[in-house]
Amino acid sequence: MLSYFFTIVFSIFAVVCRFQCYNIVYPYRKAETSLEHLINERVKNIQISGIRKFFNLVGGMDDIVSLTIGQPDFPTPDHVKEAGKTAITDNYTTYTHNAGFLELRKAAADFVHSKYDITYSPDSEVIVTVGASQAIDIALRTVLSPGDEVILPGPVYPGYEPIIHMCQATVRAVDTRASGFKLTADLISKALTDKTKAVILPYPSNPTGVSLTEAELKDIADLLRGKEVFVIADEIYSELTFDMPHVSIASFLREQTIVLNGLSKSHAMTGWRIGFLFAPEAIAKHILKVHQYNVSCASSISQMAALEAVSAGINDAVPMRTEYKKRRDYVFDRLANMGLDVIKPDGAFYFFVAIPDYIEDSSFDFCYRLAMEQKVAVVPGSAFSEFGEGYFRLSFACSMEELRKGLDRIEAFFKTTNK
Secondary structure, three states: OHHHHHHHHHHHHHHHHHHHHHHHHOOHHHHHOOOHHHOOHHHHOOOOOHHHHHHHHHOOOOOOEEOOOOOOOOOOOHHHHHHHHHHHHOOOOOOOOOOOOHHHHHHHHHHHHHHHOOOOOOOOOEEEEOHHHHHHHHHHHHHOOOOOEEEEEEOOOOOOHHHHHHOOOEEEEEEOHHHOOOOOHHHHHHHOOOOEEEEEEOOOOOOOOOOOOHHHHHHHHHHHOOOOOEEEEEOOOOOOEOOOOOOOOHHHHHHHEEEEEEOOOOOOOHHHOOEEEEOOHHHHHHHHHHHHHHHOOOOHHHHHHHHHHHOOOOOOHHHHHHHHHHHHHHHHHHHHHOOOOEOOOOEOOEEEEEOOOOOOOOHHHHHHHHHHHHOEEOEEHHHHOHHHOOEEEEEOOOOHHHHHHHHHHHHHHHHHHOO
16 A cells, blocks of 8 residues: 555656656747737737638538638639649749749730720839739838828728738728718718828729729829829729729829739639739839848749730630629529618629618627528628628629529528518
């Protein structure tokens, strides 16, 4: 009995000694869990995108119909994929010019000139970026200083506000719900202050799908012309417009505008990570410095695929756009027949739908119930700023079969809930 007691004591002693020795030999292990308080407070306060958060929450569910992520369900065109393969075979595997291959910049400049009648010098006014997301980052970090204000429409894609905060600038969110989700010249005029440094125009819009007309863009240009204010035009959905051709505000206010675009949506190339930034030379030369220290250059292989996309594939978006329009019209009719309040989108591939008044849940709780009870996932409107509360976003970047199934389940939910 006594020997058993000593055995237990010795075992405990050995474990304690081993633990202490571990901490002596590996003292940094303690530090790994104690340095979080040193993290930049602005970074700690950033939240993971509500889009991704909800997608991850319901993504593992069985038999879930996901109408959440804004990713084309089309494959990258074959000729573009072949150009990427050839780039590897031909050893396009080294650094490029920081701004990207000149041949690609020329093709990109030709693309926007042909499509939208805006002109940029490929030598000094075009930067190839790692997707449009990186273009947003380097544009904002170049123009913003602490204390500046940025006018941003709401509801809006959540990728702008965190960067603005990290630049120690302030968001001036403008409620666009009463103007059909459009950031009009009148609304901008009311939000302008002596601290305004930039206005972001993300049209066609994620999450609402609305666009600005040529007349509305001219009004904004007239308002801002001559003011010390940048316009950052996020035009990533420019090739996916249904009822009118896309017009860039750079057509009217080139000297103050930074245009952001890319191939993720137009050519179904989300994973290739190629974007474009267009700006007057006096602005672009400074953005290029931030880009250089940020990523050096975009992927050389992806750049060669992009060259094929914007040259031989200049109209690759047309058949995709035709199919999206069919889906849009189908979804609109279904939602309208359910009695839901929804604006028919001009572009992109989203509907932003008002949750009926008889449902008292928050947008998150509504979407969670919809997923749990009917196995269909949409994105809570609260993911798109406070002005998105009371709505949900539905993506129609999926097959008609999935859309039918998902809308059948949404309709069943509302019929059950409205009893």
